[in-house]
Structures are given as C-alpha cells and as structure tokens.
Amino acid sequence: MHEVSVMSGIVESVLKELERHDFLRVEEVQLVLGELTFLGEEQLRFAYEVITRGTPLEGSRLVIVPEGTELECLACGYRGKAEMVGEEFHMAMPSLACPRCHGKVRVLKGQSCRVTSLKVVQE
Numbered sequence: 001m002h003e004v005s006v007m008s009g010i011v012e013s014v015l016k017e018l019e020r021h022d023f024l025r026v027e028e029v030q031l032v033l034g035e036l037t038f039l040g041e042e043q044l045r046f047a048y049e050v051i052t053r054g055t056p057l058e059g060s061r062l063v064i065v066p067e068g069t070e071l072e073c074l075a076c077g078y079r080g081k082a083e084m085v086g087e088e089f090h091m092a093m094p095s096l097a098c099p100r101c102h103g104k105v106r107v108l109k110g111q112s113c114r115v116t117s118l119k120v121v122q123e
C-alpha cells in the first residue's frame with residue numbers, strides 16, 4: 001500500500017517537528033491532500049492510526065483537507081480548475097490539459113500531501 005509509506009514519511013516529519021516543542025499531547029494534525037496524489041483517504045487514516053501507535057501522536061485526530069486541481073496553461077494563459085474526464089462520476093479524473101485550448105499546462109495545485117497545522121495541548 002503506497003499510503004503506508006507516504007504516511008510514515010509524514011508522521012516522521014511531524015514527530016521531528018514536535019521534538020522542538022513542549023506539549024502535553026497532540027490533538028489534531030491537519031493534512032492537505034491534493035486529488036492528483038491519488039492517495040486514498042481511508043487508507044491514509046488507517047495507516048495513520050497504525051503508524052502513530054506508541055508515539056506522541058497516538059490518539060490524535062487526522063484532519064484531511066482536500067485540494068482540488070488547478071492548472072496554468074503555458075499556451076493561452078488559462079488559470080483555474082482542471083476539466084474532469086471520465087465516463088462515470090466515480091471514474092472521473094482531472095485532465096492535465098488546458099480546458100480551453102488543450103495546450104500544455106503547469107500544475108499549480110492538486111499535488112500537495114503535506115501537514116499544514118498541528119494542534120497541541122500545552123501545560
């Protein structure tokens with residue numbers, strides 16, 4: 001499961017960050033998750049629970065904030081949401097081509113998988 005290795009990296013960096021702070025316990029970890037990462041939310045939550053066991057993060061809440069895809073077209077200058085393609089709704093995926101001219105694009109948003117905030121309880 002790809003989610004497990006991604007989550008171990010995230011947990012590791014959060015634990016490292018926590019070493020520099022005084023706290024009683026961690027309440028919440030907020031993670032921004034881009035749709036282009038194609039990581040499963042449920043799998044991430046499960047991995048989080050397993051990996052944080054026995055660490056200061058055990059029992060904390062993982063809040064996942066979804067990030068939609070945003071593109072910038074290198075040909076026409078379009079900036080905005082990606083077009084969703086796919087026959088069925090559940091198969092729909094963001095298209096990495098400009099919705100206006102189908103030119104080459106640069107991805108502005110949608111690839112994030114990073115912790116944006118930590119809520120800790122201090123003495």
Ligand SMILES: [Zn+2]
Nearest residue numbers: 073076098101
């Ligand atoms: Zn374009």
